[in-house]
Amino acid sequence: MLFMVEMDVNIPLDFDAEEAAAIKAREKAYFQELQKAGTWRHIWRKVGLYSNVSIFDVESNTVLHDTLMGLPLYPFMTMTITPLCRHPSSLHDDDR
Amino acid sequence: MLFMVEMDVNIPLDFDAEEAAAIKAREKAYFQELQKAGTWRHIWRKVGLYSNVSIFDVESNTVLHDTLMGLPLYPFMTMTITPLCRHPSSLHDDDR
Amino acid sequence: MLFMVEMDVNIPLDFDAEEAAAIKAREKAYFQELQKAGTWRHIWRKVGLYSNVSIFDVESNTVLHDTLMGLPLYPFMTMTITPLCRHPSSLHDDDR
Amino acid sequence: MLFMVEMDVNIPLDFDAEEAAAIKAREKAYFQELQKAGTWRHIWRKVGLYSNVSIFDVESNTVLHDTLMGLPLYPFMTMTITPLCRHPSSLHDDDR
Amino acid sequence: MLFMVEMDVNIPLDFDAEEAAAIKAREKAYFQELQKAGTWRHIWRKVGLYSNVSIFDVESNTVLHDTLMGLPLYPFMTMTITPLCRHPSSLHDDDR
Amino acid sequence: MLFMVEMDVNIPLDFDAEEAAAIKAREKAYFQELQKAGTWRHIWRKVGLYSNVSIFDVESNTVLHDTLMGLPLYPFMTMTITPLCRHPSSLHDDDR
Amino acid sequence: MLFMVEMDVNIPLDFDAEEAAAIKAREKAYFQELQKAGTWRHIWRKVGLYSNVSIFDVESNTVLHDTLMGLPLYPFMTMTITPLCRHPSSLHDDDR
Amino acid sequence: MLFMVEMDVNIPLDFDAEEAAAIKAREKAYFQELQKAGTWRHIWRKVGLYSNVSIFDVESNTVLHDTLMGLPLYPFMTMTITPLCRHPSSLHDDDR
Amino acid sequence: MLFMVEMDVNIPLDFDAEEAAAIKAREKAYFQELQKAGTWRHIWRKVGLYSNVSIFDVESNTVLHDTLMGLPLYPFMTMTITPLCRHPSSLHDDDR
């Protein structure tokens, strides 16, 4: 089941730089694990912004909620969630 | 080069049903041609809405503009365009 | 899987009254069938508005999309969809 | 008498973690007492957000106001209040 | 129980003038009946606009809904509903 | 001459509690003096919010400005001002 | 007593051109009468828009309401009303 | 050449009171110099707000920019700039 | 003196196609005359939209207003006007 998740990251100007780097490293590891598992199907940077557009493939709303709440950068993010489904005109068998 | 395009379709209540069906058929053919060509990389329906989220892969801004202007449903659409780029954390070679 | 759906209905002033009544009757029958099936778990009127807040319980995003698209009043509605999940503090076994 | 209450929680990044945990524990106890009493009829998490949608059943506007003002997390919340009423098409005797 | 109701009236430019006058006359009669009954406690025009701010005193959300739906001008109105309660600093016994 | 004034109060989480209590006490005294004088004709709490809707009766715009600027809580408030006038359908002699 | 009134004019594309010209002529005459009387103290066009910013000097809210309602172009206008008062730093005796 | 400038002033609650008073004194002197020179043609307070509406008469966009940037309170202000021109219906020779 | 003008064009679906084509031809001629004269310094299409961003170089606000009002497509346009000036860091002598 697919969802578009748009994430805007905002780290305060005076936040400790070392701690921020550590959180970003954990975020990257967490992301890559989910990417390999096929949960985090796509990610793109929005040009010029510290924001991304992502497509998640999950079994349920609850799994999506728990996955997003586990993001190390979650406390610094503003999230927009849009449930998606397959488009009837698509020639592909799955909705990738 | 990737762009997210969000399209909201709004056909007036009193628009001729047969003409609408013909336009939608042309739209579907136009879409599938671009999907096969790899230009229209992804398309998803937004749940509960007559709207889609699409990812386009084009050579330039101008190609994207001309492609969108050619959509048979274009006069009934509201468009939002967001330029994208590869995310540095991604494990994939391309930005699909 | 639960979703909040907010529906605002707007029938144009000059729309044929008899046709509107027929559509509303079909809408009511469609709603009651889904209510009996447990798909349309809750519905409330927003006070003073021709709008409702509803809770749907569906198997997937696609089922929700198809269900909403089948609403006889759909062409007159503006929809807002919010995916929900169980609250961890709740004492109840299901998320009703 | 039913009201939809949407609560967005925002605890500042630098707020003391222990104090936050204590407030959340008091919030949970306060919530469960109201849930048992039937005042706080429903609660759902909004997926991906630190927000909930709740349905309250109260005798009057004043009781709702006092109940919400008593929430331990109230100073960290943004509230939206929507008065509801039974939908005429519903097959159920009460508006649950 | 008190509610603030803000009503914006918008009659289309090409609406039949005689019919509009008849609806407004019915609206005035309906309003005055409710004013005498104490249900429609206050009404003020917003300066320069075809809008009013009103205070309703009703037994329940449902009574408010039915009262507003009965307004002859309802199909031409946009409504905003705000539940109110007595202010603790007030020196008056009722919330007038 | 009547004005609707909507006041939203926002005291920062870390503001000194004792000082806040002192300001609120001065606010209450200031309010009650104006209520007795008939300047602050009505006040209602918005349910669930730290906000009120008030009706002021003043001689001029300038008097209203000076009255509002004198509110002890003014630095913590966001204000919306709407000039009002008597509604032509009202059966009452004054616009109360 | 001074008010800023911002007026946006929107005449439908298919409105009868002759009737529009007649209404505009009446509007101009109405305006010039009020300008001579000192009620309509200032008027400026917003560059590139069919909109103006005006300053009215009236005895009361009610006079302003009746004056604006009398505008021949009123049914085509969207209005924003802002009550003003003299600025304490001004060197001038009146608030012109 | 005329411009409407709307200025909203927001001095943080914890800003040093003495420094604020000194900045306001410099602001007043700066304003009065420009008022005498005819550059700052009009200023009005917005009722109930720490905001003003002003009309500037300047030779060019650049002069307006430099004038506004020189305001001692500029770092505390949010600005909205609207270019104006003479209204064709006005009976006055200049656009005052 | 430079201004950014953003123009969104919206021709109704049922507008006569031949008349639209004639207006667009006049618009193009009008534009090219102003481009040659140096008044309409720049024009760019916004990708995917029937909108442009333009830079005008004019002597005064009034000249800009009259120029824009003369656009054959003006009745179909929504305009946003932003006054600009030279950036102090620019290495160029003029603000092109």
Next chain:
Amino acid sequence: MLFMVEMDVNIPLDFDAEEAAAIKAREKAYFQELQKAGTWRHIWRKVGLYSNVSIFDVESNTVLHDTLMGLPLYPFMTMTITPLCRHPSSLHDDDR
């Protein structure tokens, strides 16, 4: 390939003045290097604001992203990115 980038700069009131001056100096040098290279084709100040409108000419979305992320003032900026293309009516060979 052209993009409009609108940048709003907001340096906190209590940010160290010397550090701010150093960042602005680096920003100016970075800008001028890009201006000479033809990447940063145009820049204009928005009158009365600490904001600019810029036109970038880049090979790809990714180059634009990296260029903007390299701005010394980036952490203090809010960005809006609009992809542009040549206007078909333009008489010029390139889209400058």
